[in-house]
Structure formats: structure tokens, C-alpha cells
Amino acid sequence: MTSVFSILFGVAAPLILGYAVPLQGHPWQQRIAKALNWNIIALMFSMGMLFGVDKDIHDNLMKIGLVGVLAFVILTVCNGLGLLLVTRHRSVQSFKNPERPVFASLRDRLWSALQEITVLVYLIAGFFIGQLEFLSIEDIHHLSWGVLIVLLVMIGLDLRVHGIHLGKAMLNKAGFIMAMVVFVSSLVAAVLIHFVSDLSLAESVAVTSGYGWYSLTGVLVTQKAGAYIGGLAFTLDICRELLVILSLPVLSRVHSAVGVGYCGATAVDVTLPFLKKAYGIEIVPLALSSGLILSVITPVLIMAVLG
Numbered sequence: 001m002t003s004v005f006s007i008l009f010g011v012a013a014p015l016i017l018g019y020a021v022p023l024q025g026h027p028w029q030q031r032i033a034k035a036l037n038w039n040i041i042a043l044m045f046s047m048g049m050l051f052g053v054d055k056d057i058h059d060n061l062m063k064i065g066l067v068g069v070l071a072f073v074i075l076t077v078c079n080g081l082g083l084l085l086v087t088r089h090r091s092v093q094s095f096k097n098p099e100r101p102v103f104a105s106l107r108d109r110l111w112s113a114l115q116e117i118t119v120l121v122y123l124i125a126g127f128f129i130g131q132l133e134f135l136s137i138e139d140i141h142h143l144s145w146g147v148l149i150v151l152l153v154m155i156g157l158d159l160r161v162h163g164i165h166l167g168k169a170m171l172n173k174a175g176f177i178m179a180m181v182v183f184v185s186s187l188v189a190a191v192l193i194h195f196v197s198d199l200s201l202a203e204s205v206a207v208t209s210g211y212g213w214y215s216l217t218g219v220l221v222t223q224k225a226g227a228y229i230g231g232l233a234f235t236l237d238i239c240r241e242l243l244v245i246l247s248l249p250v251l252s253r254v255h256s257a258v259g260v261g262y263c264g265a266t267a268v269d270v271t272l273p274f275l276k277k278a279y280g281i282e283i284v285p286l287a288l289s290s291g292l293i294l295s296v297i298t299p300v301l302i303m304a305v306l307g
Contacts, residue, residue, distance in 0.1 A: 035154055039151050049129055060228045067199075068236060072239050074193055078185045078188050082182065172289035175286050175288070175289020182261050190204040202306060203306075206221050207233040211240070212241045213295065217233045222234075224303070244271050245270075248271070263287065
């Protein structure tokens with residue numbers, strides 16, 4: 001019980017600390033957005049360094065690709081089936097598709113996908129720097145952990161400066177249901193992945209619990225379970241985000257809630273503009289609630305299962 005509370009405190013404290021800072025106004029929104037971008041760059045660089053220092057990763061790159069594709073397909077199918085079922089729930093049915101949804105152009109979506117892929121540049125740069133071994137793996141762990149704490153503080157600042165009420169977002173009924181469906185269906189996927197791969201159940205849960213938040217899970221899972229498992233987690237999450245950006249029009253023709261749910265934790269930030277443009281301001285509370293709840297679950301669950 002003590003360890004659970006310590007995990008919750010470790011995740012919640014920096015988030016609440018950032019949220020407690022009374023910042024307002026568009027200039028602060030821009031400054032925090034830039035700071036978050038730099039923070040993500042630092043995270044990708046530190047994760048690349050962890051990969052570079054870990055010699056086992058060199059022999060497992062092909063394995064990461066093969067197992068990653070298999071796990072991604074299983075996770076996508078499980079999440080999709082769960083989200084199709086939840087559209088029957090009364091509170092979710094109220095979010096009807098608009099008669100003529102306005103989707104971002106293919107050019108805009110391809111450009112956004114390309115911007116997401118650029119994080120690989122920093123990952124690769126960190127990988128080669130890590131191979132120089134001027135820092136020990138313990139030093140890199142401490143560095144990446146510090147960057148993670150800063151990330152959580154910055155997320156708290158970002159929520160505050162955008163006027164998002166944490167309590168209201170967490171208590172949104174439809175958003176809570178959506179988040180729980182993604183959470184449970186991801187656990188089902190983890191069990192299936194465990195049976196068809198060499199991953200332990202704890203490792204399977206860890207790699208399926210990022211919900212698209214690759215900037216956090218890649219580093220966190222690598223720290224706790226090594227570069228191979230961290231590489232799998234990163235692969236699943238960045239593939240999820242890219243798939244959402246490129247296929248949102250297809251996902252959402254079924255029901256707007258399906259698109260929101262599959263956005264996972266990214267519904268709070270990266271994919272929110274696409275959702276808002278497609279469905280209007282009415283979809284924002286559902287997206288923020290579902291995304292925020294999953295964002296809280298991610299680090300807590302990973303730290304709990306990997307110790």
C-alpha cells in the first residue's frame with residue numbers, strides 16, 4: 001500500500017505543483033508550448049543515450065520491429081472493439097457525429113505526422129552520443145528522470161494556463177467511461193501479447209499502457225525494464241499517434257467517440273486540434289477528460305507493474 005501511495009505522490013506532486021502556478025494569457029501559452037517541445041526533445045535525446053549505452057539493444061532491433069508490429073496490431077484491434085461497444089452507452093451516444101464533419105486536409109495531416117517523426121532524429125542523435133560512453137547508465141537514468149519530472153510540472157502549467165479544471169475533467173462521466181474502456185481493452189491486449197511473445201505479463205502491460213504518450217513511456221519503461229522493452233513501448237506509442245493523425249476521418253465515421261478514444265492520452269494535446277476541427281468545440285470536454293485520465297494512469301500503472 002505504501003508503494004502505491006509513493007507512486008501516486010511521485011506522479012501527482014510535480015503535476016499539481018505546475019498546476020498551482022497562477023499563469024494566464026496567450027503569451028504564457030506560447031512560452032509553455034515551446035518549453036514542452038524542448039522538454040520532449042530532451043526526453044528523446046536521453047532515451048537515445050540509454051539505448052546507446054545498452055549493448056543488448058544492438059542485437060534486438062529486428063526483434064523490436066517484429067514484436068512491435070504484432071503487439072501494435074493486437075492493441076489496435078482490442079481498443080477498436082472496446083470503443084465500438086462503448087458507443088452504445090447512453091452518456092457516450094450524446095456525442096453524435098456532425099452531419100458534415102470538417103477534417104484537416106491530407107496535406108496538413110501528413111505534415112503533422114512528419115513533425116512527429118522528427119523526434120526520431122533526436123533519438124538517433126542520443127543513440128550515437130550514448131555509444132561514446134562518456135556518461136554511465138546510472139548518470140543517464142538520473143538525467144532522464146529529472147527531465148521526466150520537469151515534463152510533469154510543465155504539463156501542470158499547460159493545463160492551468162489553458163484554464164482546464166482538473167476536477168471537472170476527471171469527473172466527466174462520458175470521458176471516464178471512454179478512458180476505462182481504453183484502459184481495460186489495453187489490459188486484454190497485454191494478456192494476448194504475453195501469450196504470443198516472450199514478454200512477461202508485467203512487461204506486456206507496461207508496453208500497452210502508454211496510450212500514445214511516447215515521450216514519457218519510452219524513457220520510463222527503458223529505465224525500469226531496459227532498452228528492449230522501452231523500445232517496444234516507444235514503437236507502440238509513436239505508431240498509435242501517427243495512425244490517429246492519418247486515419248482520424250476513417251475512425252470517426254463510425255462514431256466521434258471512437259476517434260476520441262483511440263487518441264488516448266494524446267487527446268489532451270497533439271490530436272486535440274484535429275478533434276476540435278472535425279467535431280467542433282462540443283467534443284473538447286470529452287477529449288480532455290478521457291485524455292487526462294489516461295495521462296494520469298500511464299505513469300502510475302507503468303511504475304506499479306515494473307516496480
